Amino acid sequence: MKDLIRELIQQAVASLIDTGVLPPGLDVVIQVENTRDRTHGDFASNIAMMLAKPAGLKPRDLAEKLRAALPTDPRISKVDIAGPGFLNFHQDHQALARRLDAALDDPRLGVHRDGPAQKVVIDLSSPNLAKEMHVGHLRSTIIGDAVARVLEFLGDTVIRQNHVGDWGTQFGMLLAYLQEQPEAGETGLSDLEGFYRAAKQCFDASVEFAERARELVVKLQAGDPACLALWRRFNSISLAHCQQAYERLNVKLTAADVRGESAYNDDLASVVADLDEAGLLVESQGARCVFLDEFKNAEGNPLPVIVQKAGGGYLYATTDLAAVRYRSRVLHADRALYFVDQRQALHFQQVFEVARRAGFVHDGMQLEHMGFGTMNGADGKPFKTRDGGTVKLIDLLDEAEARAYALVREKNAELGEDELRTIARVVGIGSVKYADLSKHRSSDYSFNFEQMLSFEGNTAPYLLYASTRVASIFRKLDQSTDQLPGAIRIEAPQEQELAGKLDGFGEVLFNVGEKGTPHVLCAYLYELAGLFSSFYEHCPVINAADEATRQSRLRLSALTGQTLTRGLQLLGLETLERM
Secondary structure, X not given: OHHHHHXXXXXXXXXXXXXXXXXXXXXXXXXXXXXXXXXXXXXXXXXXXXXXXXXXOOHHHHHHHHHHHOOOOOOEEEEEEEOOOEEEEEEOHHHHHHHHHHHHOOOOOOOOOOOOOOEEEEEOOOOEOOOOOEHHHHHHHHHHHHHHHHHHHOXXXXXEEEOOEOOOOHHXXXXXXXXXXXXXXXXXXXXXXXXXXXXXXXXXXXXXXXXXXXXXXXXXXXXXXXXXXXXXXXXXHHXXXXXXXXXXXXXXXXXXXXXXXXXXXXXXXXXXHHHHHOOOEEEEOOEEEEEEEEEEOOOOOEEEEEEEOOOOOEOHHHHHHHHHHHHHHOOOOOXXXXXXXXXXXXXXXXXXXXXXXXXXXXXXXXXXXXXXXOEEOOOOOEOOOOOOOOOEHHHHHHHHHHHHHHHHHHHOOOOOHHHHHHHHHHHHHHHHHXXXXXXXXXXXXXXXXXXXXXXXXXXXXXXXXXXXXXXXXHHHHOOOOOOOOOOOOOOXXXXXXXXXXXXXXXXXXXXXXXXXXXHHHHHHHHHHHHHHHHHHHHOOOOOOOOHHHHHHHHHHHXXXXXXXXXXXXXXXXXXXXXX
């Protein structure tokens, strides 16, 4: 509808330019927004106020001329002028009802892309295989997963890339410990944090051990078969821990999506050589760097992008450049989205610019850093254990399920143990994920179990309950939502509000896909649940005055339930039939 209204306004503006009311050559950005009060219309535009000055007219007078020049369209019932010159558009309720009827009978809920689909690479999660996943990996994993799900639903081809840290100097230390303690491969690696600490203690305490670790790094990087065998064994066990977390989180990442730093090792020398050939490399204190004038330090001097250390070693920037090139030349991506901590913003700005200047990416390829803030404790500081240690992600999920189980058992003591456990798992994991996803990704947020498990407010339990509430209507009637008879009619104010919100589902998803902001979908689902509650309170469904009204409201209820369920699934949350 917003696209339609923008097109109608564009035609009206063109007409006024032709008649001399507006000067030629106007660069018009037409804004169309939802109205706060639907009694004044469904959509509004401030176009008359934007163009009043070049037209030499009062905004309200120009609004009158624009309204007169608007082409008619059956989907718009009338256009009003409000305040200083807003154009308020009322959509035709019969046309809206027909769209919602079609959406109910469509597996895609009426959401279809007009333009061409894209191939999108999504860089997400990326844990360091030297340690178990901790809470710091949560945001990259679940925000990236939600955006990937939305883009797939919109028709894009999504390629997930788990750029794990599986290479580097710390692996020499770990390999040396594996070599010294063969039994650690069977027992010690069940606790990766403990294994890493034990290896680090040996590294710090023994000069001989540290020297052997450094030698193993060189041998590993040179492709020594024995070192590679130990390295593969270690990575296999480490990745198994990661996969356990992904499955608990209901995240669509598998071993096939892993393409770690090691995958680019053979290409790093070529990256440096190609940068040199492009005339971008400068030697500085023995290191090979790229200097870009647009990136300067506090003293105004250009900041280097170091791609090779004085000793010949490579850095994260080198690997990231190799990954960018691979995603362009091999995967042929139209977009590459990087869900990485906001504190890496400068790094990615520099890498992306170097990649473009070196010709590592094809024309038109979008490189976007989708940065996010930190997950903090109640004190506003990074989330830690009571003794100041790192919180393992699995431990956090265990506690979430345990707390949800106690809550659900208190409210539903009559449920069987298996069902209680299932509900606790869905509610517990969903609450952790939704509490994160409902915040703007660029913001820091404080982790709070009590708030996220509440049945009030913008939380997973509230939305999961709203979804089951819709399902309970049809359970009472012993009726399926498939092929409901009748047609939707939009009459009562609560029906108008609910219908208008349902009609905006596609716009919300395209917004999430474009900007990588799942919190927009969370806010939409929360508002939708609230509008359904108001509709259900004021518009009898099962006991409607007549059969046609009853079927109309059942269809509206069914579409609401399907939209809530689909929206939660796109966020990566499981749903329930009852709670």
